Amino acid sequence: MTSNEKRIDAKSLKQFMNQIFTHMGLPPQDAEKGADLLVWCNLRGVDSHGVQRIASFIRLLDDGNLNPNPNIQILKETPAVLFIDADRGLGAVTATYGMEWAMEKARNVGIGWTLITNTMTPLAVGYYTEMAARAGMVGIAATFSRPNMLPYGARAPGLHNGPISIAVPAQVHRPAILDMATSVAAFGKIEVAKDRGVPIPEGWALDKDSNPTTDPHQARMALPFGGYKGSDLAFVFECLTGILAGDPLVGPVLLNRQRDRRYRQNSLMAAVDIATFTDVARFEGHVDDLIDGVKGLPKAEGIDEIFIPGEPEDRVYDERSQRGIPLPEGTVRKLRQAAERFDLELPEGL
Amino acid sequence: MTSNEKRIDAKSLKQFMNQIFTHMGLPPQDAEKGADLLVWCNLRGVDSHGVQRIASFIRLLDDGNLNPNPNIQILKETPAVLFIDADRGLGAVTATYGMEWAMEKARNVGIGWTLITNTMTPLAVGYYTEMAARAGMVGIAATFSRPNMLPYGARAPGLHNGPISIAVPAQVHRPAILDMATSVAAFGKIEVAKDRGVPIPEGWALDKDSNPTTDPHQARMALPFGGYKGSDLAFVFECLTGILAGDPLVGPVLLNRQRDRRYRQNSLMAAVDIATFTDVARFEGHVDDLIDGVKGLPKAEGIDEIFIPGEPEDRVYDERSQRGIPLPEGTVRKLRQAAERFDLELPEGL
Numbered sequence: 001m002t003s004n005e006k007r008i009d010a011k012s013l014k015q016f017m018n019q020i021f022t023h024m025g026l027p028p029q030d031a032e033k034g035a036d037l038l039v040w041c042n043l044r045g046v047d048s049h050g051v052q053r054i055a056s057f058i059r060l061l062d063d064g065n066l067n068p069n070p071n072i073q074i075l076k077e078t079p080a081v082l083f084i085d086a087d088r089g090l091g092a093v094t095a096t097y098g099m100e101w102a103m104e105k106a107r108n109v110g111i112g113w114t115l116i117t118n119t120m121t122p123l124a125v126g127y128y129t130e131m132a133a134r135a136g137m138v139g140i141a142a143t144f145s146r147p148n149m150l151p152y153g154a155r156a157p158g159l160h161n162g163p164i165s166i167a168v169p170a171q172v173h174r175p176a177i178l179d180m181a182t183s184v185a186a187f188g189k190i191e192v193a194k195d196r197g198v199p200i201p202e203g204w205a206l207d208k209d210s211n212p213t214t215d216p217h218q219a220r221m222a223l224p225f226g227g228y229k230g231s232d233l234a235f236v237f238e239c240l241t242g243i244l245a246g247d248p249l250v251g252p253v254l255l256n257r258q259r260d261r262r263y264r265q266n267s268l269m270a271a272v273d274i275a276t277f278t279d280v281a282r283f284e285g286h287v288d289d290l291i292d293g294v295k296g297l298p299k300a301e302g303i304d305e306i307f308i309p310g311e312p313e314d315r316v317y318d319e320r321s322q323r324g325i326p327l328p329e330g331t332v333r334k335l336r337q338a339a340e341r342f343d344l345e346l347p348e349g350l
Numbered sequence: 351m352t353s354n355e356k357r358i359d360a361k362s363l364k365q366f367m368n369q370i371f372t373h374m375g376l377p378p379q380d381a382e383k384g385a386d387l388l389v390w391c392n393l394r395g396v397d398s399h400g401v402q403r404i405a406s407f408i409r410l411l412d413d414g415n416l417n418p419n420p421n422i423q424i425l426k427e428t429p430a431v432l433f434i435d436a437d438r439g440l441g442a443v444t445a446t447y448g449m450e451w452a453m454e455k456a457r458n459v460g461i462g463w464t465l466i467t468n469t470m471t472p473l474a475v476g477y478y479t480e481m482a483a484r485a486g487m488v489g490i491a492a493t494f495s496r497p498n499m500l501p502y503g504a505r506a507p508g509l510h511n512g513p514i515s516i517a518v519p520a521q522v523h524r525p526a527i528l529d530m531a532t533s534v535a536a537f538g539k540i541e542v543a544k545d546r547g548v549p550i551p552e553g554w555a556l557d558k559d560s561n562p563t564t565d566p567h568q569a570r571m572a573l574p575f576g577g578y579k580g581s582d583l584a585f586v587f588e589c590l591t592g593i594l595a596g597d598p599l600v601g602p603v604l605l606n607r608q609r610d611r612r613y614r615q616n617s618l619m620a621a622v623d624i625a626t627f628t629d630v631a632r633f634e635g636h637v638d639d640l641i642d643g644v645k646g647l648p649k650a651e652g653i654d655e656i657f658i659p660g661e662p663e664d665r666v667y668d669e670r671s672q673r674g675i676p677l678p679e680g681t682v683r684k685l686r687q688a689a690e691r692f693d694l695e696l697p698e699g700l
Contacts, residue, residue: 076626080430081460083627110431113461115627138590153656154647166586168593176589178582210648226576232528232659235644236516239526239637240488243518246628248636254643276426277433277465278596286598287589293604294585297504298560306503309582 005196006332007324012347014039016335017051021090023342024061025068030093037092041124042325045316046179048188049123051327052195055334057090057120058341065263066090066120072097075117080105082114083245088264091122091143098269099128099139106137110276116267117245121145123188125267126179126310129167132271133175136280139167143267144234144241146249149183149222152231155210158254159234161187161222162241162265167310169274171284173291177310182234183222190216195330241266355546356682357674362697364389366685367401371440373692374411375418380443387442391474392675395666396529398538399473401677402545405684407440407470408691415613416440416470422447425467430455432464433595438614441472441493448619449478449489456487460626466617467595471495475617476529476660479517482621483525486630489517493617494584494591496599499533499572502581505560508604509584511537511572512591512615517660519624521634523641527660532584533572540566545680591616 014035021031034057042050060066070089074082082101086094098114105112122128125141132139144162151158161183169175185204193200193216205219206212213219224230242249245266252258274283291308299306320326327335332350339346364385371381384407392400410416420439424432432451436444448464455462472478475491482489494512501508511533519525535554543550543566555569556562563569574580592599595616602608624633641658649656670676677685682700689696 076460078459078626081626109428109459110426111461111463113622138586138594150650151644151647151656153650153653154644155650156647158644158647158656166590168586168589176585178586180579180582210650225579228657229530229575229580232530235526235640235659236488236518236528238640239518239633240516240622243633243636243640244488244622244624244627246632246636248639251636251639251643254646255639257639272463272590272594274594276428276431277594282596283589283593286593286596286601289598289601289605289607290585290588290593293601294501294504294508296604297501297506297508300500300503300505300560303503306501306508307578309585 004329005326006350007326008347008349009324010039010043010321013042013051013325016344016347017054019344020054020338020342023344024058026090026093027069030090033096034090034092037123037127039325040127043317043320044313045320046124046313047192047331048186052191052331052334053123053188054338058338060120060263070094079109080111080113082112084114084116086116086119088118088120091120091265091267094119095122095125095128095141095143095267095269096131098267099131099141099271102269102271103132103135103137106271106273110273112271114269115241115245116269117247118264119267121265122267124179125163125165126167126177128269129165129179130175130177133167133169133177136169136274138272138274139165140270140272141165141268142237142241143265144238144249145265147253148187149224149234150206151235152224152228157221159224159231159250160238161224161234162237164233164237168287169284170287170291171281172288174314175310176287176291176308177313179310180225181222182224182230182237184225185222187222190219192328196328197330241268354679355676356700357676358697358699359674360389360393360671363392363401363675366694366697367404369694370404370688370692373694374408376440376443377419380440383446384440384442387473387477389675390477393667393670394663395670396474396663397542397681398536402541402681402684403473403538404688408688410470410613420444429459430461430463432462434464434466436466436469438468438470441470441615441617444469445472445475445478445491445493445617445619446481448617449481449491449621452619452621453482453485453487456621456623460623462621464619465591465595466619467597468614469617471615472617474529475513475515476517476527478619479515479529480525480527483517483519483527486519486624488622488624489515490620490622491515491618492587492591493615494588494599495615497603498537499574499584500556501585502574502578507571509574509581509600510588511574511584512587514583514587518637519634520637520641521631522638524664525660526637526641526658527663529660530575531572532574532580532587534575535572537572540569542678546678547680591618
């Protein structure tokens with residue numbers, strides 16, 4: 001925590017975000033979902049997807065992109081599959097419903113697969129897969145949008161660096177949550193570097209002229225992780241989200257055939273019901289064994305601890321639940337602007 | 351092609367493999383599936399999963415691990431999900447059925463999800479996802495087994511480097527097929543380097559003492575791709591395959607609690623029916639656009655062409671379909687041993 005950061009407790013921060021969302025015109029239960037997601041991200045140290053995003057949500061509302069009262073419509077439904085038009089609703093709302101409905105289907109037929117079109121960003125997709133894991137299922141989620149990442153071998157954006165998440169429950173341990181951008185680092189992390197006034201590591205991004213940069217203000221294009229593998233993952237997931245929804249968000253941009261330029265994403269929220277295949281407690285015990293086995297391995301030089309997926313974020317969660325969430329100056333400024341906009345009081349300490 | 355390699359046409363090679371599988375006791379239609387898979391791999395340049403594997407299949411047969419006449423049993427079935435015990439059958443056989451059955455379910459309810467336990471390796475999982483793509487679906491496949499890869503931060507194996515594949519159909523272009531190990535390179539590639547008598551690149555593997563090696567004969571543990579991301583993918587896919595099937599193949603090994611030491615894998619074969627969501631021709635046209643858009647991007651320095659998933663393998667396929675499949679000396683030796691074993695004639699030119 002740098003000296004210009006302030007700590008605030010999760011409850012106050014959540015209450016404040018709830019107020020903002022309510023003033024943005026969201027119904028109470030939806031405002032609650034939005035606040036819960038943003039603060040969950042901060043608690044887990046995923047500040048890139050935390051409360052600093054409120055500034056962009058207000059901008060999306062002003063631009064007419066974010067619909068505070070979406071009329072979510074079912075475009076197609078089978079016992080296993082659901083395809084919904086989110087009517088430009090807040091991602092926290094549309095993706096939460098999407099995962100809940102997927103879980104309902106999974107309970108009946110073993111798997112539920114919700115495709116969501118026309119939604120704002122669900123942000124940290126691990127939030128939704130954790131919901132599934134806590135209900136004794138394996139959660140799978142992804143969300144993709146417009147090009148902002150270089151395909152491997154290119155020097156201009158040609159894919160979105162959307163995230164993919166898979167979460168599984170354990171019994172003694174907390175759920176293991178894989179949640180990763182298909183780029184080396186999520187763009188939100190670049191926003192956080194701006195807020196903190198620090199440079200970004202080499203290898204994260206290129207500037208507008210396709211030159212490597214460590215200045216977060218100059219970063220325009222993300223680099224794929226693992227070379228062609230991260231790039232290929234982003235390619236097939238654009239097919240499984242935007243193209244499957246009939247709303248491709250990459251190809252038309254690259255071919256200059258884009259008609260509707262309004263911001264949106266297409267998301268996948270899926271759940272696999274463990275009880276359909278095996279005993280849930282047995283599954284969870286085996287995940288505990290896997291966690292214990294992996295963490296007990298001899299460590300590579302310079303490594304203090306081997307982490308399982310999501311564990312570093314669990315550590316931050318515990319620390320921040322106790323000591324509060326540190327907010328850098330840039331983020332506090334965004335919250336202050338939001339408070340002024342809606343004539344709200346800032347939470348104590350900010 | 352090095353000077354000690356021989357070229358053989360795909361048809362003769364397939365016929366020969368078919369004969370071997372038949373002599374191994376497989377029914378004709380299963381021998382055909384096995385031969386088709388191995389030669390498909392060689393045609394696409396994935397020699398790591400090609401005909402050189404016949405030696406290990408014969409070994410598995412002799413050890414009583416491979417069952418040439420499996421009695422595949424349904425353990426659980428819903429309209430969307432199938433869970434089968436493959437009875438130690440050849441992966442080419444059990445995974446082909448698994449994907450066919452997943453496609454049948456997908457046609458009815460939009461998605462089909464087959465979990466296969468107790469199978470021999472399906473080898474190149476892209477073979478099965480391509481089946482789905484050619485039928486107007488998105489194919490998803492993965493297969494995982496015992497630890498042979500370092501989790502990120504460890505210096506001993508603690509995860510399997512199993513592959514994940516997703517394939518999507520296009521219209522003008524061929525299907526895009528992502529098919530990647532969760533390690534930097536598949537172990538089969540190390541086998542091929544042995545056969546060719548060439549070193550492996552740095553960063554692929556460690557030797558038995560956990561030191562980096564470029565000698566394929568010393569390679570014991572694979573390194574995960576993309577750092578912790580490849581490692582975390584392998585972690586959650588062990589949960590989605592072995593642990594979901596009630597047959598964990600990693601945790602018990604790491605905790606020295608392994609009881610049944612016989613070789614086997616657990617696989618996932620899934621299909622998403624495009625027509626359930628959107629018009630198939632429209633989907634395929636959008637994939638064509640994405641391919642054209644990505645390939646038309648300005649190229650990074652030193653890059654001659656931007657490839658979409660599976661495209662490098664398509665190129666090799668075309669060349670080898672025309673000019674024959676090059677087999678290095680080590681592979682020819684394996685085929686000769688198999689021919690001797692079953693008193694078969696080697697195909698002409700070998």
